Amino acid sequence: MKYLSFILIGFITLTSFKTLSVKTDKNITTPTAYFAKNINIPFLLKDFVGFKEALAFKESQGKYRVVNKLGYLGKYQFGKETLKRFRIYNTTYFLKTPELQEKAFIAYCKVNKWILRKDIKRSVGKTINGTKITESGILAAAHLSGAGNVKKYLRSNGTLKFNDAFGTSIKSYMKKFAGYDTSNVSANKNPRI
Template sequence: MTLNINGLIQGTHAEFSHSTVQLDEFVLERKSIKSLLEDLSMIEIINIIDDETLIDKINILQYKESIAKKETGNIPNPYQVVNRYGYAGKYQFGKSALRTLRDNKLIDFDIDRDGEKVFLNDSLLQEQTLNALILYNLNYIKKKNLYRYVGKKINGTRITVEGMLAGSHLVGVHAVSHFLENNGSMDDFYIYGKLCRKYDGNGVSLIVYMKLFEHV
């Protein structure tokens, strides 16, 4: 039995119950977000993924654990953390990323309307927001056909889907795209008139994050 997307998203209560059974089978089949993006929109996918869903080779939970370790480590109550640059929560989200996800209807939270305090006090929202960011960046990677770099070694780093996502989490998916398409160049560049760098404010490069997943 295959996943009934229409029943899951648009159906009546009875249809939803039936689709929940099919969703369980979807989870058991371990269908990846990478493959789901071949047939479904981001809006459809965001409603059916959870921590057990595969990204490509590993599931979302495994990815989250590695990202959280880099972003907030063993800090008590990481959901409440705000760094000196204003990045917030367990996964250190910037306001620009939150606005992008809201504009693409992948999250309901509006940082300008609801405020940072709401975000910091809602751990579930933060987990859902990272799911949304994974999906948004993976969709961009697909559109730019960056999959063609998977398995190649660039600037000393073996490229994987999860590695591209991790680099995107740190400095944005445009920086990862520029890095790959310019043979591992670490030079700054401009996009839409905005300066983009391949290092964060602490001097950590996208390569450090991409290497987290080079052996998945």
């Protein structure tokens, strides 16, 4: 139960969740089972908040202060070079400032949407390598591999593939993060934080 609670805490947002009531057997004898009798389990909507929280959970289990073995930082696992694009040079401060990480994620989505705007228009709705292409899938894949690699993947109709250092593919991110509503993210060549 404590692991379930830990996972759920990583997904809760104040702006985007519904609850699902769970009913259990009336003959409950353990304290944990008693607690679970009338628990409300939050789940994410398929909106932008749901998208960013699901991506964050995949990247870092939603933890702001995580640095992975390759040096990627924070809740969304940013590289230092990507952060420099947004004039973020102090990585210690970045790790300690959740608000800055959230703003950096939104700015990165905006610039990726601007870079990939033509590819989004051409590719959304198509199926490549058995995966239906959606805007949110494209934005997630760009977060994983960079917009340039996503362009190559889409323009080659999936023949040029990319895997990150952990073996995660563009295709897997496009599939896992498909169908979220990211329409409120405005394409912006030079977003500011």
